[in-house]
Amino acid sequence: MSTQTSLLPQVSQALALCALCLATIFIPKFLQWRTRMQKLNAIPTVGHSGFFLSYISARKFKTHAREIILEGYSKAFKVALPDQWEVIVSGREMIEDIRKASDLDLSFIEAVRETMQSDYTLGKPARVDAYHIDVVRTPLTRNLGAKFDELRDEIKASFADEIPAKEMEWIKVPMLYTVMKIIARTSNRYFVGLPLCRDPDYIKLSIEFTVDAVTGARALQHYPGIFKPIVRQFLTNVPNCLKRATGHLELLIRERLEKEKEYGSSDWPGKPNDLISWLLDEAQGHERRKDIVYNIVSRVLLVNFSAIHTTSVTCTNALFYLAANPHLVQPLREEVESIVAELGWTKAAMGKMHKLDSFLKETQRLSGVGGVTMVRKVLRDFTFSNGTVVPAGAIMSVASVGMHHDNTLYEDPEEMKAFRFSNMRSKEGEGLKHQMVGIDPTFTLFGGGGRHMCPGRFFAVSELKALIGEVLFAYDIKFENGEMPAPEWQGVNFSPNRFAQVMFKRRIPGPAQVRADRGSL
Numbered sequence: 164m165s166t167q168t169s170l171l172p173q174v175s176q177a178l179a180l181c182a183l184c185l186a187t188i189f190i191p192k193f194l195q196w197r198t199r200m201q202k203l204n205a206i207p208t209v210g211h212s213g214f215f216l217s218y219i220s221a222r223k224f225k226t227h228a229r230e231i232i233l234e235g236y237s238k239a240f241k242v243a244l245p246d247q248w249e250v251i252v253s254g255r256e257m258i259e260d261i262r263k264a265s266d267l268d269l270s271f272i273e274a275v276r277e278t279m280q281s282d283y284t285l286g287k288p289a290r291v292d293a294y295h296i297d298v299v300r301t302p303l304t305r306n307l308g309a310k311f312d313e314l315r316d317e318i319k320a321s322f323a324d325e326i327p328a329k330e331m332e333w334i335k336v337p338m339l340y341t342v343m344k345i346i347a348r349t350s351n352r353y354f355v356g357l358p359l360c361r362d363p364d365y366i367k368l369s370i371e372f373t374v375d376a377v378t379g380a381r382a383l384q385h386y387p388g389i390f391k392p393i394v395r396q397f398l399t400n401v402p403n404c405l406k407r408a409t410g411h412l413e414l415l416i417r418e419r420l421e422k423e424k425e426y427g428s429s430d431w432p433g434k435p436n437d438l439i440s441w442l443l444d445e446a447q448g449h450e451r452r453k454d455i456v457y458n459i460v461s462r463v464l465l466v467n468f469s470a471i472h473t474t475s476v477t478c479t480n481a482l483f484y485l486a487a488n489p490h491l492v493q494p495l496r497e498e499v500e501s502i503v504a505e506l507g508w509t510k511a512a513m514g515k516m517h518k519l520d521s522f523l524k525e526t527q528r529l530s531g532v533g534g535v536t537m538v539r540k541v542l543r544d545f546t547f548s549n550g551t552v553v554p555a556g557a558i559m560s561v562a563s564v565g566m567h568h569d570n571t572l573y574e575d576p577e578e579m580k581a582f583r584f585s586n587m588r589s590k591e592g593e594g595l596k597h598q599m600v601g602i603d604p605t606f607t608l609f610g611g612g613g614r615h616m617c618p619g620r621f622f623a624v625s626e627l628k629a630l631i632g633e634v635l636f637a638y639d640i641k642f643e644n645g646e647m648p649a650p651e652w653q654g655v656n657f658s659p660n661r662f663a664q665v666m667f668k669r670r671i672p673g674p675a676q677v678r679a680d681r682g683s684l
């Protein structure tokens with residue numbers, strides 16, 4: 164009895180202490196949340212904004228993002244995501260503000276960390292020290308001229324394997340998956356070379372990792388932080404992919420580290436000119452050399468990841484438009500054949516293909532890879548030059564789909580005018596603006612300029628031209644019923660119809676093709 168009475172004050176003291184602790188943690192959090200909500204409330208909502216109704220809106224955004232973005236387009240608006248708000252803005256001025264913003268205010272990496280759950284899918288080292296971006300921007304892009312022959316060789320070989328069409332009969336090809344295999348192979352020929360780029364397990368892995376990381380991210384988003392490592396381990400395929408990738412790459416990496424040691428220099432004779440070497444060159448210094456195999460493998464996966472999915476979606480979009488618009492084949496084919504006859508399959512030749520460039524840009528204006536671009540996490544309250552304030556904690560993005568379909572920016576925006584941009588180019592002179600890789604405030608496939616604008620776009624566009632060029636060169640294509648299949652939207656991500664098939668027939672080589680082919684590989 165006596166023990167109980169003497170314990171009571173202690174218990175109540177402990178309880179009081181707990182309450183105090185909780186209050187010091189939660190009251191500031193609550194106040195912070197309330198000020199943020201007040202700032203957010205100043206931004207109009209598309210969909211519902213009440214606590215429960217916003218949850219319904221979040222579910223709707225998963226399936227109707229395109230309609231919702233188009234509805235809100237031209238003003239700054241917010242939409243409910245399952246666990247937070249996304250503020251979507253538009254207009255040249257606001258894009259300019261985002262472009263100029265500091266990473267400490269608007270963070271690209273933190274947005275990727277959230278939307279892609281990148282610490283658990285793509286690996287944490289790549290977020291903390293993103294030197295692979297410099298590798299994409301400089302050596303990977305700079306070697307396009309020198310390594311174009313390899314790219315072209317792999318394109319020829321992979322088309323021959325994956326689309327073995329005959330001259331006499333049409334065959335049906337499941338387009339998106341086939342394109343993914345071809346692009347995984349050609350990109351990896353450029354990244355890691357032969358024989359790995361043709362290794363079936365490695366190619367399967369490249370595609371699977373891309374898909375697994377995306378589905379893994381979707382699964383992970385629904386769990387709070389402490390459960391994520393477990394979810395990653397048991398509910399996603401990411402650890403398995405990493406293990407397999409390490410199996411393929413570890414020996415290659417170790418051999419090169421040995422050579423460096425042997426020659427006492429990172430510049431040893433016979434060093435391959437590929438992504439692994441470029442990454443190792445960039446990974447100098449004690450910090451960057453820690454856990455080097457995992458570091459290089461996860462970055463190779465990451466570059467793959469940034470490259471394969473986006474390029475496959477854009478390539479499939481373009482092939483769908485080509486199959487549905489047979490009248491475009493002749494002008495595009497004439498351009499490719501005459502330029503290749505003169506310059507061969509080279510980077511310089513790709514640069515001269517203005518019509519093909521315009522066709523690619525126009526197809527991505529209409530379809531693209533998603534409804535928004537320039538996704539950022541707001542780290543500190545951000546004030547746009549017109550006074551709109553977006554509070555810290557929100558996700559922010561630019562309504563690219565609205566812009567790409569805006570009739571004040573584009574004449575007949577719903578119409579596919581393949582040569583829209585090449586016509587502007589010939590009218591307004593050789594400006595960079597109308598090229599697919601150019602910084603054009605009305606076209607935001609690769610972002611809206613600034614530090615984070617896709618550094619892989621020069622590689623991507625050259626590769627795309629070589630891929631579509633090969634189709635124009637070697638095949639006739641069509642849809643069985645002539646019609647463009649309906650696309651699929653998952654949240655803000657656009658995908659061409661995954662099940663659609665395109666019919667292919669091998670072309671009987673014309674004299675122009677024979678001439679052009681002789682002039683190259």
Ligand code: HEM
Pocket residue numbers: 271295296299303466469470471473474477532536537538607608609610611612614615616617618619620622623
């Ligand atoms: C058609 C294909 C592609 C599309 C549509 C695309 C699109 C984008 C977009 C929208 C961004 C973010 C820009 C921003 O938020 O400001 C980005 C960033 C990036 N892309 Fe691409 N991309 C493509 C191909 C590639 C390729 C082939 C590579 C690598 C070889 C690549 C590597 C990267 C990297 C490393 C970043 C991050 C840049 C940074 O954080 O500063 N991309 N891309």
Ligand SMILES: *[C@@H]1O[C@H](CO)[C@@H](O)[C@H](O)[C@H]1NC(C)=O
Pocket residue numbers: 237238239240253254549550551
């Ligand atoms: C700033 O511009 C956006 C987009 O045009 C608009 O929705 C918003 O109301 C403007 N903000 C202010 C404070 O005027």
Ligand SMILES: *[C@@H]1O[C@H](CO)[C@@H](O)[C@H](O)[C@H]1NC(C)=O
Pocket residue numbers: 350351354355365368369370371372373404407408409411412438460463464466467468
């Ligand atoms: C591509 O991805 C696969 C798996 O996703 C990975 O193993 C490989 O290292 C990547 N290839 C390169 C070098 O890009």
